[in-house]
Amino acid sequence: ETGVTQSPTHLIKTRGQQVTLRCSSQSGHNTVSWYQQALGQGPQFIFQYYREEENGRGNFPPRFSGLQFPNYSSELNVNALELDDSALHLCASSLLDRARGYTFGSGTRLTVV
Amino acid sequence: AQTVTQSQPEMSVQEAETVTLSCTYDTSESDYYLFWYKQPPSRQMILVIRQEAYKQQNATENRFSVNFQKAAKSFSLKISDSQLGDAAMYFCAYRSGRDSNYQLIWGAGTKLIIKP
Numbered sequence: 001e002t003g004v005t006q007s008p009t010h011l012i013k014t015r016g017q018q019v020t021l022r023c024s025s026q027s028g029h030n031t032v033s034w035y036q037q038a039l040g041q042g043p044q045f046i047f048q049y050y051r052e053e054e055n056g057r058g059n060f061p062p063r064f065s066g067l068q069f070p071n072y073s074s075e076l077n078v079n080a081l082e083l084d085d086s087a088l089h090l091c092a093s094s095l096l097d098r099a100r101g102y103t104f105g106s107g108t109r110l111t112v113v
Numbered sequence: 114a115q116t117v118t119q120s121q122p123e124m125s126v127q128e129a130e131t132v133t134l135s136c137t138y139d140t141s142e143s144d145y146y147l148f149w150y151k152q153p154p155s156r157q158m159i160l161v162i163r164q165e166a167y168k169q170q171n172a173t174e175n176r177f178s179v180n181f182q183k184a185a186k187s188f189s190l191k192i193s194d195s196q197l198g199d200a201a202m203y204f205c206a207y208r209s210g211r212d213s214n215y216q217l218i219w220g221a222g223t224k225l226i227i228k229p
Contacts, residue, residue, distance in 0.1 A: 031215075033215065033216070033217075035217075040221075040222075041221055041222075042117075042204055042206075042219030042220050042221050042222055043158075043204075043217070043219050044219075045216035045217065045218075048215045048216070055215070056215040056216060058216055088156060090156075090158065092158070101148050101150075101160035101163050102158075102160075102217070103160075104150075104157055104158035104159070105157065106155055106156045106157040107156045107157070109156075
């Protein structure tokens with residue numbers, strides 16, 4: 001099992017810039033979800049992709065967008081960065097099975113200044 | 114909308130002792146799944162234990178067990194024989210049983226401190 005890997009581990013961007021975060025899913029997993037975790041809080045669901053299509057979205061504006069590739073790797077893109085986007089961004093992969101938990105990566109710590 | 118509440122921001126326990134972390138949730142659904150995740154300083158969320166709402170039997174994974182009270186909407190985690198490696202943030206999470214709803218809804222977490 002390869003697990004979930006995310007890159008980069010840390011990133012500092014300026015307000016108004018755009019950022020792309022990357023995630024490599026666990027081998028055999030066809031579903032990827034992205035979460036945003038502000039300091040001292042639980043994660044918040046951004047969106048989920050299944051077979052390259054977005055099939056679920058949380059309360060995040062359209063400037064948060066994503067992609068899932070045929071090899072099930074994924075990207076989270078954020079445009080027009082705001083200071084409140086500073087957070088740990090977690091990627092999680094799974095099979096499309098309601099009962100299963102997700103396998104998480106170690107996240108990307110994004111700081112917007 | 115579903116909510117998850119963890120009322121203990123921080124708990125401490127002596128090594129080798131037992132500790133219970135509390136979690137309550139609110140939902141109108143009858144089919145759902147509950148999870149406990151551990152987040153050590155490495156930041157990776159690690160699944161500790163999961164419970165299907167339709168199962169009355171409480172889930173157990175080695176030193177970790179849950180007390181699932183469906184009517185009371187309570188889902189507590191018991192850690193027996195606490196070890197230094199158990200120190201971490203613990204999050205309770207809810208997932209709907211509906212196929213159209215995939216998101217995990219999380220509590221704010223409980224920081225567990227293990228005293229040697």
